[in-house]
Amino acid sequence: MATIKITQTGSPIRRTSDQRATLVGLGLNKMHKTVEINDTPEVRGMIRKVAHMLNVEG
Template identity: 40%
Template structure:
């Protein structure tokens, strides 16, 4: 199974409150912070809401 390595590359300052909550829920804080999440439909859907703020890479287990 594949995981997704998600890195915050742009600031959430001056963004919509919904986008800020998504970033916080993923566990991202400051710029260049990184988390690994499972690759599933729910994660992909959330990432589409903040696609302009993040960088995503696939990571094999």
């Protein structure tokens, strides 16, 4: 299965609680942390919700 590399570039400070929870669900909790996860429609939806705080590769 294909994977996506996601880096958190924005701070969750002053964001809604659901956006913070989405970052945690993606495995991100600190600035400039990078995770590599499987590319699924569910993950794509989570990325779309907080795209303004992420850098996506692949």
